[in-house]
Amino acid sequence: MYQYLSGILTIIAINVTAVCGLTVLTGFTGLFSMGHAGFMSLGAYASVIAMLYWHFPFIPAMIFGGLAAALVGLIVGYPTMKGKMRGDTFAIAMLGFSETVRLGLSNIYPYINGALGISDIPRYSEAWVVTLIAAFCVYITYRYTRSKHGRIALSIRDEETAAELIGVNITWEKIKSFMISAFFCGMAGCMYACYYTFITPNTFSTTTSNNLLAAVVFGGMGSVTGPTIAAAILAMLPEMLRFVQKWRLVLYGAVMILVMLFRPEGLMGGREFSIKGIARWFRKIFSKLNRRAGEVSK
Amino acid sequence: MKKLISLVLALVMALSLVACSSTNNQANNGNASNNGGNASDDGGDAAGQLDTDNPIKIGYLAWASGADAYMGLVAIAALEDRIEEINANGGLLGREVQLIWYDISADFSESVNATNKLINQDQVDAIIGPDGSPFAITLGSIVEEAQVPLLPNCGNAEVTINDDGSTKPYVFRVAPQNALTSITMAHYAYNEMGVRTVATLSESTNISTVEAVDEFVKEFEALGGEIVAQESYMLNDTEFRAQITTIAQAEPEYVYMPAAAYKEVCNFAIQLSDMGYSDSIKILGTDGWYNPDALAVAGDALDGCVVVSALDMNSENIAPMVEEFAEKHADLNASLHLYALYAVNALQFLEYAITTAGSTDGPAIKQALEETTGVEMITGGSWYFDEHHDPVGPEFTILSIEGGEAVSLGVYSVEQ
Numbered sequence: 241m242y243q244y245l246s247g248i249l250t251i252i253a254i255n256v257t258a259v260c261g262l263t264v265l266t267g268f269t270g271l272f273s274m275g276h277a278g279f280m281s282l283g284a285y286a287s288v289i290a291m292l293y294w295h296f297p298f299i300p301a302m303i304f305g306g307l308a309a310a311l312v313g314l315i316v317g318y319p320t321m322k323g324k325m326r327g328d329t330f331a332i333a334m335l336g337f338s339e340t341v342r343l344g345l346s347n348i349y350p351y352i353n354g355a356l357g358i359s360d361i362p363r364y365s366e367a368w369v370v371t372l373i374a375a376f377c378v379y380i381t382y383r384y385t386r387s388k389h390g391r392i393a394l395s396i397r398d399e400e401t402a403a404e405l406i407g408v409n410i411t412w413e414k415i416k417s418f419m420i421s422a423f424f425c426g427m428a429g430c431m432y433a434c435y436y437t438f439i440t441p442n443t444f445s446t447t448t449s450n451n452l453l454a455a456v457v458f459g460g461m462g463s464v465t466g467p468t469i470a471a472a473i474l475a476m477l478p479e480m481l482r483f484v485q486k487w488r489l490v491l492y493g494a495v496m497i498l499v500m501l502f503r504p505e506g507l508m509g510g511r512e513f514s515i516k517g518i519a520r521w522f523r524k525i526f527s528k529l530n531r532r533a534g535e536v537s538k
Numbered sequence: 539m540k541k542l543i544s545l546v547l548a549l550v551m552a553l554s555l556v557a558c559s560s561t562n563n564q565a566n567n568g569n570a571s572n573n574g575g576n577a578s579d580d581g582g583d584a585a586g587q588l589d590t591d592n593p594i595k596i597g598y599l600a601w602a603s604g605a606d607a608y609m610g611l612v613a614i615a616a617l618e619d620r621i622e623e624i625n626a627n628g629g630l631l632g633r634e635v636q637l638i639w640y641d642i643s644a645d646f647s648e649s650v651n652a653t654n655k656l657i658n659q660d661q662v663d664a665i666i667g668p669d670g671s672p673f674a675i676t677l678g679s680i681v682e683e684a685q686v687p688l689l690p691n692c693g694n695a696e697v698t699i700n701d702d703g704s705t706k707p708y709v710f711r712v713a714p715q716n717a718l719t720s721i722t723m724a725h726y727a728y729n730e731m732g733v734r735t736v737a738t739l740s741e742s743t744n745i746s747t748v749e750a751v752d753e754f755v756k757e758f759e760a761l762g763g764e765i766v767a768q769e770s771y772m773l774n775d776t777e778f779r780a781q782i783t784t785i786a787q788a789e790p791e792y793v794y795m796p797a798a799a800y801k802e803v804c805n806f807a808i809q810l811s812d813m814g815y816s817d818s819i820k821i822l823g824t825d826g827w828y829n830p831d832a833l834a835v836a837g838d839a840l841d842g843c844v845v846v847s848a849l850d851m852n853s854e855n856i857a858p859m860v861e862e863f864a865e866k867h868a869d870l871n872a873s874l875h876l877y878a879l880y881a882v883n884a885l886q887f888l889e890y891a892i893t894t895a896g897s898t899d900g901p902a903i904k905q906a907l908e909e910t911t912g913v914e915m916i917t918g919g920s921w922y923f924d925e926h927h928d929p930v931g932p933e934f935t936i937l938s939i940e941g942g943e944a945v946s947l948g949v950y951s952v953e954q
Contacts, residue, residue, distance in 0.1 A: 243680075244654040251647050343772075346743045355748040356694075359675050360701040436646055438676040442743045442773070443646050478644045479651060486602050486611070489644055 261424025283426025309426025
């Protein structure tokens, strides 16, 4: 029982870490990416090379993977941000990027074995380790988005021209968000490789990218805790729905449609999850009920 | 109203999570194929003594949703039929046999999650599958730790062997290795068919097809043949005209296409025919896509293709099984295929091992599997495992496709 639940917890932690990155980019800076699986892939491969060939321990290898992904983020980010790509053009450019990474890695045989992938990766991703890392990432993301940098990012998301007029360096701020998102995804890629112990270029597919983006939108743009909760739910859902057998993935899609239909602003909207918030929410419900009860008794 | 509905949705999610984590057995019942009821109805005295309180649980990791769901759904039905038969004949060690299957098609991590669930929650005695190498490679250490034998039906070398060359102790492959299939095809094409120029076509990121093509190229060139073009396509591609144009310019006699599923081959063959090359270029294929349904979909377009397969679907053992399956499972709308038969072969190995060992302990089953000198398979022949836990016994049959039917050209083996 323990291993099964810890396996799911590990997957949740990995998803949460990757989604933290995308929260900064999509939720706060307003750039939609459909290709962040590419950064997970790069991070995974870079860290695995560091572990297997240069004997890095897990955490340094993970940070190395994150940095490698962030570096590629800079290289890819500069021309796209300089070219003022945003909205659909940026999303499609990122889709192209992740496919390029996937096919590129499939054709490189020295060190990474091309499409055949790398096996026998040490299983370092213990549930408690990755959960701690994910919690730390959520905290960092929260602090970042509440800082000056977060507010600048929000200003770009909400009104880019106005932000530029008040002197915000739009290109640099966007690149910064992009690199942060790549860094988190790279780390998540490393954690995934050390959980699954075998990676191929196909491990991180377009579906992975879509799930990350879905978690951000599903959780609420402009919230950190919303996407975190959404990432956890989306990671658990396929396991929770096992009782419906082959209809499982159909139901998974249906739940997503329903949530977006009834809560287009996402689970948390732009708010954050807090005990105080829940208490306030309950108080509001109770006062409404009381009022209704009063009306009925009249 | 909106808020109310959202609240209800959130509650449903939360409740289903609680239900899933607290009542393990409920979820299992959904996927458990309990054939005990049938058994006691049909089985007479033997089934009357069947111990249904303490069943032998066999897990199966199935590719059971999405475009290639036929791979898993057909295998599940075939395994259930076999288990029904076993239970009707008194079960194993007097105990009822149960199949518990989980779908693993959503993403890679699912095979690890499903295996952990089978081992930890359902406490299965052995696991059959998965049929995809990338899903199976990672499971060696998990089943070793839990001492639960795993019998995957897929072909990559690393499924049973670690990087350092050691054998994964609890993994026993029940399908031939990709390399062996490709080498056999290369030898047959060069020596028996007199083919000298071949082009290859692989799915660029699919580990099995890439490995199969690599092995074929190595062997065919070593024999003296020439590889005139190496083309690739992407996952879920349906359009092959660009590759066909390039391949046609290189003028090969055959195209070696070891696809993992039949739809790509059908599309390729139909487009080859549409473009007018079907007379000059034929396909060399493997059992990854050899399926009666492929022949039905592609029709005449596959005529003249040559396929190497470890099981001959037209053999006297298998042909009646295919027919019987089609009658019994008409609702599935899919034919019995090779990978389902490999899964049934895996179940036969387990039947043998559990009966021989007189126990369902992992180490005892493992020992019985390692020590066997041959288990008579319902698909024909006697199979056992070599020191790397690869099957010895499957004989490669060469099939030629003529008039939409596969015609057996006989058994062929590479002389060492």
